[in-house]
Amino acid sequence: MARHAEFPYFLTFNTVIAYNAFALHGTPVDLIIMDNQIPLATIQTLARSVFKEAAKYGFSQLDVIRLVNELMDNCTAQEREIAGPIGNHEEPTVMTSGTACLPLSSKRLMIRSFDAESDIALLDTWLSVKYGRHFVLSSTAAQSISIDELVFGERNHLGIITTLEQKPIGALAYLDHDDGQRRAELRKLIGDSEYRGKGFAEEATRLWIAYGLDALKLDKIYVSTLQTNLGNIRLNERIGFQVEGLLRDELLIDGVRHDVLRMGYCRNYPVPT
Ligand SMILES: CC(C)(COP(=O)(O)OP(=O)(O)OC[C@H]1O[C@@H](n2cnc3c(N)ncnc32)[C@H](O)[C@@H]1OP(=O)(O)O)[C@@H](O)C(=O)NCCC(=O)NCCS
Secondary structure (H helix, E strand, O other): OOOOOOOOOOOOOOEEEEEEOOOOOOOOOEEEEEEOOOOHHHHHHHHHHHHHHHHHHOOOHHHHHHHHHHHHHHHHHHHHHOOOOOOOOOOOOEOOOOOOOOOEEEOOEEEEEOOHHHHHHHHHHHHHOOOOOHHHHOOOOOOOOOHHHHHHOOOOEEEEEEEOOOOEEEEEEEEEEEOOOOEEEEEEEEOOHHHOOOOHHHHHHHHHHHHHHHOOOOOEEEEEEEOOOHHHHHHHHHHOOEEEEEEEEEEEEOOEEEEEEEEEEEOOOOOOO
């Protein structure tokens, strides 16, 4: 698809613009729009994040230009090496029927109800390490709550991700479930490091969303993530979440304020994934 316009006001999700000369001679901007590309909001977020880090480091304008050149060089080198696009793995198979109650199952995993008696110690272990604590730390609904409040809070729903052999590998949650507003904050965690980076989080989250829509009747599911958590942002996007805004200096973690990216998934505005 290709379109032409004077100004890029109509940019939408899954759209990228290639500026073709805002000509030196003052001709209008010529825009080529291509589908299925990274959303502009994500690129802006990433740029802001890199810029913020660079500024902290003391980059001058010239250093920023050198950085952009290095990025382009890396990009060109990668294009030559890569056989397919990043994340071009087999699409996880998820059974979307039968999601009205737990347990849920898909090709490689299951999600069962959280059993406070047997699961609380395991969850505590996962949340105690630096990697896992972002399950609650970057949440806007539950940042400073205790594990008991997390598990027993009336507005929270927790699930445990297991292998098909019933080995627990992670957790999922809907926090601050507002029944009247039909919305909740989704959280995910792969606690067992052996199962990270293998697509289990994506497979489990797709199931959990189906459960949220079918069983909890949610119309709106949102996630909050540190804008530096790029893997998580990319994963959310693949699943169909859209960036809704950047909450500046939203969270205080270990004495440092962090921007939080808010992403949303709406029943009435499904994004093709
Ligand atoms: C966020 C989190 C759950 C993601 O887990 P994960 O294991 O990295 O997620 P996945 O395996 O689904 O996806 C990660 C990568 O594996 C790749 N992958 C997916 N399927 C794959 C497969 N079948 N084989 C190999 N790789 C695969 C994905 O392409 C993805 O690559 P990318 O990083 O280039 O996008 C995990 O980092 C975590 O527990 N973080 C701590 C808690 C947290 O921050 N939670 C977020 C708050 S909501």
